Amino acid sequence: MDLRRLTILHSNDIHGDFFAKENHDNLVGGISMLSGYIHKVREKEENPVLYVISGDMLQGSIIDQEYKGISTILVMNMLEPDVVTLGNHELDYGLAHLMFLERCANFPIVNANLYIKPTETNLFKPYHILEIDGIRILFIGIITEEVIAKSKSEPLIGSFICIEEAAREVEYICNSYKDIDIDLTVLLTHIGFDQDLLLAQLLPKEIGVDLIIGGHSHTILEQPAQQNDILIAQVGSGTDQIGRFDLQINMDTNSIHDFSWQTIPINDQHCPHDPVMDELLNNYQAEIDGKYNTVICRLPRELEHGSRFRETELGNLFADILNYQLGVDIVMLASGSIRKTTLP
Known part of the structure; x- marks a missing residue:
């Protein structure tokens, strides 16, 4: 039995953290x-190591927003992911800007369900094949x-609009490469855990995901x-x-023979700092502080935003500010746009 070892590290929804x-x-x-x-891990492991990201690298940080994601992509370039898929926040700055960000990326971005309607041309590579250590x-x-x-505002952009069609697209891609000796098939998704379960149910076992x-x-x-079996x-x-x-990985059957999985905490007990990354981020932070780090008022006490699913003091404050500034009758504020749980 030909068994090969492979380590896959993965992140999702980094959101400018x-x-x-x-x-x-x-x-x-x-x-x-x-x-x-x-x-x-890449230096110490004898077996090959891959790092992948399942969408939503962007947003969540003023550093990201100030540079419209360019800063985040440059940071991601230094992480050197082997392959990345899109998340919903990758489109926050518009589709045209996303295409520009892809050009800034030194890593492949894959997506199988966004395409141009007249020509049925994919906007991104739908898949990526990596060969490492055989x-x-x-x-x-x-x-x-x-x-x-969001993409429906672009009349020439279409997509597979339900999970069933996404499953059929995955099946089509896998069948297109059935004559090639693919040893491992990985879906990088940004559809949520419940939809991942449904997608797995819909996939035929014989396509080998x-x-x-x-x-x-x-x-x-x-x-x-x-x-x-996924x-x-x-x-x-x-x-x-x-x-x-x-x-x-069983190379004879092109399947996983055995595995272990764990969530690794990132802390200073076992994770060294990257000094080059520190320098880049500190430079960004200095530029941001020079522009925005100004006290405009002080609150008599801390205001909270402990949940996205109820009224909060911080939510009311921001809604009142917008109401006063814009002179409107009703303000509806997206709770998730408030990223902190308290404001001192």
């Missing part, structure tokens, strides 16, 4: 220590319907779900943790 946070006596998260961990891996990207809804590495629902798992994983959001698959 660039800087570490203090948690008791530890530093937790941040791109610098995430980069340090990824590079440490292991041939097929990555396919699938995106959430939220992006589909092995893994779904997902995003969008910010789901934390103790162990990967298994549906229709392993499904997701690793919350931000940079406080990273997912890790250690796989044994």
Whole structure:
């Protein structure tokens, strides 16, 4: 039996979580220590190591917003992901700007369900095949319907509008390469954990999908779900943790012989800082502070925004500000646009 080992590290919904946070006596998260961990694993492991991202690199940080995602893509370039799929927030700056960001990326971005209607041409590569240490891996990207809804404002852009059609597209791609010796097939999705489960149910076993590495629902798992012999994983959001698959691949049957998976905490107990990344991020932060780090008022007490699903003091404050500034009768504020839980 020809068994090969492969490690896949994965993130999703990073959302501009660039800087570490203090948690008791530890530093937790941040791109610098995430980069340090990824590079440490790549250097120490004897078996090949891949790093993938399942969408939503953008938004969540003023550094991202100030540079319309260009800063984030440059940061991601330093993380050196092997393949990435789109999330809904990748379209926040518009489709044309997203195409520009793709040109800035030093890594492949895959998506199988956005295309140009008249010619049925994919906007992005629908899949990417990597060969490493003799292991041939097929990555396919699938995106959430939220992006589909946004793209409908572009009359020449279409998409597969339901999970059933996405499943058929995955089947079509897999069947197109059935004569090639694909050893591992991985779907990078940004459709949410429940939809990942449904997608796995809809996929015929004979097309050989092995893994779904997902995003969008910010789901934390103790162990990967298994549906229709497909392993499904997701690793919350931000940079406080990273997912890790250690796989044994049966090269004779093109399937996973054995695996382990864990959520690795990103903290200063075992993750070195990346000094080059620190320098880049500190330069961005200095530019942002020079422009925005000004006290405009002080609150008599801390205001909270502890949940997106109820009225909060911080939400009311922002709604009142918009109401006063714009002179409108009703303000409807997207709760998720408030990224912090408190304002001191």
